[in-house]
Amino acid sequence: MRIITLSSGSAGNCTYLESDKSKILIDVGLTGKMAVNLMAMANIKANEIDAIFVTHEHIDHIKGVGVLSRKYDIPIYANAKTWLAMQAKIGKIASKNINVFKSNTFFSFRDLDIRNVSTFHDAADPVFFVFYQKQQKISILTDTGIVSSPIIDAVRDSNILILESNHDEKRLMEGPYPQSLKYRIRGEYGHLSNDMALEIVDELAQAKGEKIILGHLSSTNNSKEIVYSGMETLLVNKGIKIGDDLDLEVSEEFKLGKLIDLGGDYS
Ligand SMILES: [Zn+2]
Ligand SMILES: [Zn+2]
Numbered sequence: 001m002r003i004i005t006l007s008s009g010s011a012g013n014c015t016y017l018e019s020d021k022s023k024i025l026i027d028v029g030l031t032g033k034m035a036v037n038l039m040a041m042a043n044i045k046a047n048e049i050d051a052i053f054v055t056h057e058h059i060d061h062i063k064g065v066g067v068l069s070r071k072y073d074i075p076i077y078a079n080a081k082t083w084l085a086m087q088a089k090i091g092k093i094a095s096k097n098i099n100v101f102k103s104n105t106f107f108s109f110r111d112l113d114i115r116n117v118s119t120f121h122d123a124a125d126p127v128f129f130v131f132y133q134k135q136q137k138i139s140i141l142t143d144t145g146i147v148s149s150p151i152i153d154a155v156r157d158s159n160i161l162i163l164e165s166n167h168d169e170k171r172l173m174e175g176p177y178p179q180s181l182k183y184r185i186r187g188e189y190g191h192l193s194n195d196m197a198l199e200i201v202d203e204l205a206q207a208k209g210e211k212i213i214l215g216h217l218s219s220t221n222n223s224k225e226i227v228y229s230g231m232e233t234l235l236v237n238k239g240i241k242i243g244d245d246l247d248l249e250v251s252e253e254f255k256l257g258k259l260i261d262l263g264g265d266y267s
Helices: 032-041 065-072 080-090 149-155 169-174 179-186 194-204 224-237
Strands: 002-007 014-018 023-028 051-053 076-079 098-101 106-109 112-118 127-133 136-141 160-164 210-215 246-250
Touching: 002 032, 002 160, 014 032, 023 032, 023 065, 032 065, 051 065, 065 080, 076 080, 080 098, 112 149, 127 149, 136 149, 149 194, 160 194, 169 179, 194 224, 210 224, 224 246
Parallel strands: 023 051, 051 076, 076 098, 136 160, 160 210, 210 246
Antiparallel strands: 002 014, 014 023, 106 112, 112 127, 127 136
């Protein structure tokens, strides 16, 4: 499989994943136009997308879902409560393109096995996805206030882990957001802080060449430099060499990430 973040951050999320026989998007929290432009820059053809998988109905995950589905006749997959919550926001979808999966299940799509697991987040029925093909595993864990041991177990041994590192606690609390929003973000149903991302990587890092992409950064309450240097310090202290033992990237809003290729027979 291979994967590229088209955009990752509090203002818009969209990730492209390709396996031997599938080309999919996980969330489209950008305008349709911007998503298509970013895809073109990465040589991805919008009319070849086989499906869009939706984690939850927040606008930074669904803004362009309806537009792309209508324009390129793309099937959308979401759970029932997410469908209900997003329907009014994404506009009319052809009934043949409406697909419903059950939360906390495994299902197959073409050559992919897909697991979805509930997150702790203030949406109708939010989930994150883990993708398996052949011996490869890719997990995309964002938009959760906390991680439970089932979540940690679900993402363990991923070849690629996209992990939320949303905010620096101090910047958030001293920043311009209203008090209520600050407490929502740092709450149990909000977003993972940099410190929580560090704890998760501390638990999961194995130095077996896995690739970790930190994402869903808040542009107001975080910076790429803080996130990278914090994680670099942790890994150095663990005796893990970035680049040799493990790859580390930080993805950005409205900016193509690096294509990360685990290998495959792409069609
Ligand atoms: Zn969200
Ligand atoms: Zn989000």
